[in-house]
Amino acid sequence: MVISVISAILRNKFAGVFLALALSASCVALSDLVAEAAVDFTQCRNDADNNNVANNCQWTSGGINSNNGFYAEGESVPQRLFITIDTAAGAHTIRFQYDFSRASIHAYDFLASADSGPQTGALLSPCTERPGFVTSGTCSTMFTGKTDVLIPSDPFDNVSTFETAVRNFYVGCSPSCSGLGLSFPNLDGGDVDDNTFPEAHDPDSDPDCVLTCGTSTVTIDLALTTSSSPTLVAIWFGGHLALGTGGWGAGQGASSVSGSPFHIRTLTLDGASLGNRDNQLQGGVFAATIAGSITIQKVVLGDPPASPWDFSGTLGGFQLLAAGGQQTFSLLDAGVYIISETTKDGFTASVGCSNGATGTDSVTVTLVDVGISCIFTNTAPPTGIPTLSEWGMIGMALLLAAVALWYLRSRSVLRT
Secondary structure: OHHHHHHHHHHHHHHHHHHHHHHHHHHHHHHHHHHHHHEEEEEEEOOOOOOOOOOOOEEEOOOEOOOOOOEEOOOEEEEEEEEEEOOOOOEEEEEEEEEEEEOOEEOEEEEEOOOOOOOOHHHHOOOOOOOOOOOHHHHHHHHHOOEEEEOOOOOOOOHHHOOOOOOEEEEEEEOOEEEEEEEOOOOOOOOOOOOOOOOOEEOOOOOOOOOOOOOEEEEEEEEEEEOOOOEEEEEEEEEEEOOHHHHHOOOOOHHHOOOOOEEEEEEEEOOEEEEEEEEEEOHHHEEOOOOEEEEEEEEEEOOOOOOOEEEEEOOOOEEEOOOOEEEEEEEEOOEEEEEEEOOOOOOEEEEEEOOOOEEOOEEEEEEOOOOEEEEEEEEOOOOOOOOHHHHHHHHHHHHHHHHHHHHHHHHHHHHO
16 A cells, blocks of 8 residues: 555656656747747748749748859849847847858858849848738838948958948838947957957958958847837848959859858847858859949039930930939940940040040940949030130120121211
């Protein structure tokens, strides 16, 4: 009898332990699901029909490969993060990391705006394929009211030489947040190998590892301040695919990376890991280079004319504003292009292009596989010196005056 009672007690005791362990495991699993639901990091697949033409973004946490994506060196792969910050309101930091090089070949050489190309305009589709904790209306409101957070220039090696002019993280918060800013942690530009962590570039080297960086990463932090808890944060940005020919050099662009894919990661929130948030890109998605482009820029020194500037030639007819402006012609075939402007009275003209071509009011350029920019500069006549048309009016006025004087003198002679 005593033995039976003891046995029952032991069974119940262990059953209680097992039950407690089971409940604990269930709670852990539940907390993992909540964490999973509060963070969603995806990237843009842009070739769903696999025809090598960019389509609207399909946001996925899976990899991009040759069957679902098509990007070129010099373009940017859009990334999107939704995260619910449910800790106390105040200052927070979200840390990102991207593969700068693989086996000494450049991969993502810097970060850029999500819509810097090819996913411009409606092709970005910023609010499709959302996680369950983000509604369509909330996403649209955050994207429409987004803050453009400037991406700082990277002084490592000569990265800044290749950075595009306007680069931003697009950040939306619900409710609103403030104090937005991006920075490289412990940024020393690669000039000091001090073995501190985290380095902006890892591994860090002295001197800079121009084309000898091995496999390296870059870390960047986004700081923000929430006013309440929880706060939903949405972030859109792009990873710029390093340009080889016309950039770092033949064979040094992202399309030359072989073997394993390269990545962009969301690492931590306030130092706490966000788990394995890793967007991968396989090398097979690449076109070797971007289709050629020609940018025509107008610079006017002095007072602008009264009418726009007219252009003609291989690119067809187009106009630029009287005070100056520019227009880019993209997706051009390789070949010879002639661009001419219609001159205006009194204005001197000159043109210079990034490939070294020059001219006065016309220029001929040979487009290969990179973009060319040409600046047409016109200098207004000095103030007070009449133009040809003004000289004509002055001459006509003098002629009329002479006729009038002759007429008056003729009448005076007749009277006498």
